Amino acid sequence: MDIVLIVEGKNDRSRLRRVLGEEVPILCTYGTPGTLQIEKLRRQAGDKQVYIFTDNDASGRRIRGMLRDAFPDAEHIHTRRGYPGVEKTPEEYLIEQLEKAGLEAYITYPPQGAAIWSKEDGM
Numbered sequence: 001m002d003i004v005l006i007v008e009g010k011n012d013r014s015r016l017r018r019v020l021g022e023e024v025p026i027l028c029t030y031g032t033p034g035t036l037q038i039e040k041l042r043r044q045a046g047d048k049q050v051y052i053f054t055d056n057d058a059s060g061r062r063i064r065g066m067l068r069d070a071f072p073d074a075e076h077i078h079t080r081r082g083y084p085g086v087e088k089t090p091e092e093y094l095i096e097q098l099e100k101a102g103l104e105a106y107i108t109y110p111p112q113g114a115a116i117w118s119k120e121d122g123m
Contacts, residue, residue, distance in 0.1 A: 002048040003106065006041060006071075008055060008063060011087035016053065019091050019098065024106050029063055038070045050074035051101060055085040077101050 004025045007013050013026040020026070027044050029037060050071045054060035056078045064076055077097050083089045091110070098107055 003051060003103070004045045004048040005051045005053055006045070006067060006074075007053050007086060008060065009087070012053070012055075012085070015087045015089070015091075016094060019094050019108055020103075021106050021108050029067070032059065032063060033066060038066065041067075042070060045071070051077060051103070053077040053086060053097070055079055056081045056083070057085070060085075075101050 004027060005016065005020070006027045006029065007016060008029050008031065010028055010030075013028055016026055025044070025048075027041055029041070033041065050073070052064060052067050052071065052074050054064050054076075060078060064078070067074065068076070077100075079086055079089045079097075080093065083093070086094070095107055095109070098104075
């Protein structure tokens with residue numbers, strides 16, 4: 001299955017890149033997308049299965065709504081309330097959410113016994 005992830009910003013992309021293989025394209029809306037940005041995302045996604053991973057805040061919900069119209073068959077993933085956005089979400093939780101979405105084949109798991117988040121992660 002060819003997939004593509006859409007996230008809000010480049011920091012979200014960097015964070016998810018730490019737990020996803022390079023073969024998974026991660027596209028950015030760069031904030032609330034306009035018509036031109038949504039069309040660009042459609043072209044970039046092509047016929048791939050789309051996963052939308054956003055923050056669980058007002059902005060993230062607004063962006064999910066806009067992308068739901070553009071990508072009606074997309075799978076929606078979001079952070080847990082209380083985490084300050086995808087870019088600050090512990091990798092352990094990101095992995096858990098990606099697994100729930102059925103993306104285990106694309107996850108880059110940390111070595112056994114290795115800590116996958118630290119104080120710098122904000123948690």
